[in-house]
Amino acid sequence: MKHTPLYEIHKSCGAKLVGFAGFEMPVQYEGIIAEHKAVRNSVGLFDVSHMGEVDVKGPNAMAFLQKVTTNDVGRLEDGAAQYSAMLYENGGVVDDLIVYKIKDAHYFLIINASNIEKDFEWLEKNRLSDMTLENRSDALSLIAIQGPNAEKTLKKLTNIDLG
Secondary structure, rough: OOOOOOOOHHOOOEEEEEOOOEEEEEOOOOOOOHHHHHHHOOEEEOOOOOOOOEEEEOOOOOHHHHHHEEHHHHHOEEEEEEEEEOOOOOOOOOEEEEEEEEEEEEEEEEEEEHHHHHHHHHHHOOOOOOOEOOOOOOOOOOEEEOOHHHHHHHHOOOOOOOO
């Protein structure tokens, strides 16, 4: 099984680890209910490094995403994200994903861990000219900070303007 860069930290903190999409991932620490309440009432950190990450760049990047996703990526401002779905030509669902607009002509996709190869092959098959797709899944790690105190907590850790 693969391990995320945070694997040793998870082990040392007593995480219960389970297999998912070829990775050994933490499923809980002190208990599901306590952790659920912590995230609902304060903040929680999730290691989602097993998810797929794809860079989409070039003059046709937006046109490509307009073609292959269900939401209007043209409405995204720099730094914004949008939940969407990719559809086959017959209307069936390829998968769901999150589309981030980094800046004009540069987007970043988060795709499901169990479908990285399938989704990337489908994206490649539908790729337009004058753009690039790069599967960064094995090169990047990803954490999600969630809960009502997420922004407050992050502001203590960075000088970046979080908006």
